[in-house]
Amino acid sequence: MGDHEIELRHDVVIKRYGSTDHDRPQREWRALELLDEYAPGLAPVPVRAELDADPPTVVMSRLGGAAVRGPISGHLADALAETVTRVQQAIPRPVLEQVPARAGHPIELLRQVRAWSATVSPDRNPAVTDALAQAASWVGQPRLEELLAQPGTPVFGTGDGNLANYLWDGTDLRVVDFEYSGRSDRAFELAEVIEHISVWRADPAGLTGVLERLELTAEEAGRLTECRRLLALYWLLRTRGKPQRAQAKRMLALL
Template sequence: MGDHEIELRQDVVIKRYGSTGHDQPEREWRALELLHAYVPGLAPAPVSAEPDADPPTVVMSRLAGAAVRGPIGGHMADALAGAVTRVQHAIPRPVLERVPARAGHPVELLRQVRTWSATVHPDGDPAVADVLGQAASWVEQPRLEELLARPGTPVFGTGDGNLANYLWDGTDVRVIDFEYSGRSDRAFELAEVIEHISVWRDGPAGMTAVLERLDLTAEEAGRLTECRRLLALYWLLRTRGDTRADQAKRMSALL
């Protein structure tokens, strides 16, 4: 499970952190306390925290359900859209304003992706090479940094769009994993969920049904388009082989 260790017990989960460069234990504990206060039951309840232990440790309640799998539609899409929305909007604005920004800002990601894009090798696939060329032109546009630097609709962000962080029990969806969480903007958080590589591995429609259930302002919709392209390119640059070819098709469709 990355650079942390998970111990599952009957009623609690014990998480031990191998990396703390982004204040992961503190971020997770803060998120659990806030969500438990404002939307109890949506995320694990906080039990105890030892941020100064070696390794730092957070204990939380264990939730029912299994990671979302397969095509997303029907009641599952309703529940997933509801869970994403509740996490983002649960915390009152005055409280949210005091929450530290999530780990990783859109402009930071843009600069990282620009660096990778300038040095990537297409691996001999003409179709992938063509998409990488189009994406390289898109990502270098000066207006992108200007757009992403502007504040979007403020929300609480989980900081991780992995589909494995959404637990489905057949009736409802609950959310786990808040290591990189913090104050964010709605479009960037939605893009991170919608374009996460795990989503597209699970079904060809991805989170289309979830997106259809979300009400966006015109400004949020425009920002979401560019954030989705950025996240899709991020994953394109990180993948290889057949996965890269599939991701290139995603990137092409978004461009």
């Protein structure tokens, strides 16, 4: 089955989980219930859950639309900026404080990419080698751990920036896939979306238009820069071939 199996019916989607690490089924069901209560219409409606079944199963309403593709500008950029903001800010603070932290904390990611950077071999492409070297120097700075350990502006995070999780029908933009969701911070969640490799494959301009539509405090903007570098390095270390050369340019630009 892999991580999960999706069954599409005319009115519902049935999701069966092959892996329950990070409490994926529970996270998804919790997110669907919370968003249905505080931001109805933004995500699938929760229908039923069999969290103790084998495999665990979540049934939700089926949404229309198709996965977002580039270029991301105009009405689509407006909708994406609004949707990202809405999903992050929909849940009232007292309720959000009771939600478990999302799977994958910035510090965990920092330690992971530090370990990967320490073992990576030089690439035959000079740009990739340069990007890896500069990134290794940046990610090794002790101040990063202190900075990323700060809590940041609390928001609800989807935990996955894949552009395929945003469904656009030309009018409305809605969100699916909450397996890693939970309480997070705004800068890290924005970086997760902005620097996801699916974004840059869809549009060479990335989410520049979306970012221009977001209002950030000075603290959020500074934290976002470092979180974007962290996520960009993660993808640089995960990709190979032509995508890695493109990601190297992204890394150097951010540095």
